[in-house]
Amino acid sequence: MGYSQHCFGRVFFVKMISMGDVIGENVIDVTRVWRRYGSGRFAFDAVRGISFSVARGELFGLLGTNGAGKTSTIELMVGLGQPSSGSIRVFGQCPVRDRRTIRPRQGVMLQRSGLAQDLTVAETLHMWAGCTSHPRSVDAALTSVGLHDRKRVAVKNLSGGEQRRLDLAMATIAEPELLFLDEPTTGMDPEGRHATWQIIRKLKETGTTIVLTTHYLEEAEMLADRLAIMHAGQIAAAGTLPEIIDQHPSRISFEFPAGFVASDFPPAEQFGADWVHERGRRIEFSTTNLQFTATELLTWARSRNMTLTGLDARSASLEEAFLHIAENSADGAVSESLEQEVSA
Numbered sequence: 001m002g003y004s005q006h007c008f009g010r011v012f013f014v015k016m017i018s019m020g021d022v023i024g025e026n027v028i029d030v031t032r033v034w035r036r037y038g039s040g041r042f043a044f045d046a047v048r049g050i051s052f053s054v055a056r057g058e059l060f061g062l063l064g065t066n067g068a069g070k071t072s073t074i075e076l077m078v079g080l081g082q083p084s085s086g087s088i089r090v091f092g093q094c095p096v097r098d099r100r101t102i103r104p105r106q107g108v109m110l111q112r113s114g115l116a117q118d119l120t121v122a123e124t125l126h127m128w129a130g131c132t133s134h135p136r137s138v139d140a141a142l143t144s145v146g147l148h149d150r151k152r153v154a155v156k157n158l159s160g161g162e163q164r165r166l167d168l169a170m171a172t173i174a175e176p177e178l179l180f181l182d183e184p185t186t187g188m189d190p191e192g193r194h195a196t197w198q199i200i201r202k203l204k205e206t207g208t209t210i211v212l213t214t215h216y217l218e219e220a221e222m223l224a225d226r227l228a229i230m231h232a233g234q235i236a237a238a239g240t241l242p243e244i245i246d247q248h249p250s251r252i253s254f255e256f257p258a259g260f261v262a263s264d265f266p267p268a269e270q271f272g273a274d275w276v277h278e279r280g281r282r283i284e285f286s287t288t289n290l291q292f293t294a295t296e297l298l299t300w301a302r303s304r305n306m307t308l309t310g311l312d313a314r315s316a317s318l319e320e321a322f323l324h325i326a327e328n329s330a331d332g333a334v335s336e337s338l339e340q341e342v343s344a
C-alpha cells in the first residue's frame with residue numbers, strides 16, 4: 001500500500017483538531033496493520049494484521065513473547081516507520097506525515113535511548129529540553145522521577161534503573177498528552193519498579209494516555225486498563241484483565257475429610273468441571289464456570305454435612321493466560337477475529 005493511502009483524510013482531521021480536539025474517544029486507532037522487514041525471499045512479517053484502539057486517558061498494555069512485534073508496533077504508532085499495509089491514526093492524524101503536529105503532544109521512551117554517556121543527568125535533560133516544545137523545568141522533571149539528587153552525576157555512572165528513569169524524565173519533560181513506554185522498568189530492582197509504577201499512576205491520574213509494553217505481567221496487571229497479548233505478530237488475546245483471564249479455566253481445590261476417599265465424590269461433570277486432579281488428599285477441579293462449579297460443590301458438601309478443608313477457588317492468572325497463548329498459538333490465525341473485541 002502506498003504512502004498516500006496510509007495518510008488519507010488529513011485535511012479533515014487537522015480541521016477537527018483545530019476545533020478543540022473533538023476527534024472522539026480514541027487517541028490511537030490501529031486498523032489491520034502489517035509491518036514487513038526486508039523483501040523477496042528475505043521478507044519477514046513482524047506484524048500481521050493487528051487492530052486495536054486506545055481511548056483518551058487509558059493505559060493500554062501491549063504484552064507478548066520475545067519477538068512478538070510489540071516494538072515494531074510502537075515504532076509505527078510513534079511515526080518511525082510506515083505500515084506495509086493498514087492504517088494508523090494518532091490524534092486522528094497520520095504519525096509519519098503529520099509528525100510535526102503530533103510530536104509535541106507525545107512522549108516516547110523506547111527500549112534503547114542512546115544517551116550520551118559523558119554528559120551529566122542535568123546536562124542531558126537541559127539539552128533535551130532545548131529540543132522540545134514547552135518543556136517544564138529540568139528540576140521539576142528530575143524530581144518527578146526521583147533523580148534530583150543525581151543531577152550532577154555522569155550518565156555512564158548511573159545504574160541501569162537510574163538510566164531508565166532518566167529516559168522517563170526525557171519522555172515526560174513536556175508533560176505529553178500521549179506517552180509510549182517500551183519496557184520502562186527493565187533492569188530495575190523491585191523498589192525502583194514500584195517507584196516507577198507510582199510515577200506512571202500519577203501520569204495517568206493527570207489524564208495522560210499511555211501505551212506500555214512490558215515483560216512483567218504483574219506490571220501490566222497493576223497498571224493497565226486494557227491489554228493486548230501479541231504472539232508471532234498477531235493479537236492473540238485482548239480486553240480488560242478479567243476478560244482475558246475469563247477465557248482460561250479457573251481452579252477449585254480442597255482436601256476431602258477423613259473417612260472419605262476420592263471415589264466417594266461424584267464425577268467432575270456433575271459440578272460443571274472439566275477435569276479432576278488428585279494429589280494425596282487434595283482434589284483440584286478445572287472449570288470454565290467458577291461460580292457454577294463452586295455453588296454445586298458447596299451445595300453437594302452441605303447436603304452431606306461435609307467440611308472441605310483448605311478450600312481454594314481462583315480464576316486463571318494473567319501468567320497462566322500468557323503461557324497458554326505462548327504455547328498454543330504458534331500458528332495463531334487469531335487477529336482478524338478479535339478486531340471487534342480489541343476496539344474500545
Ligand SMILES: Nc1ncnc2c1ncn2[C@@H]1O[C@H](COP(=O)(O)OP(=O)(O)OP(=O)(O)O)[C@@H](O)[C@H]1O
Nearest residue numbers: 037038044046064065066067068069070071072073
Ligand atoms: N529491522 C529489522 N529487520 C528485520 N527483522 C526485524 C527488524 N526489527 C525487528 N525485526 C524482527 O521482527 C520481530 C519482532 O521484533 P520486535 O522487536 O517488534 O519484537 P518485540 O515484541 O518488541 O520483542 P522483545 O519483547 O524481545 O523486545 C523479531 O523477530 C525481530 O527479529
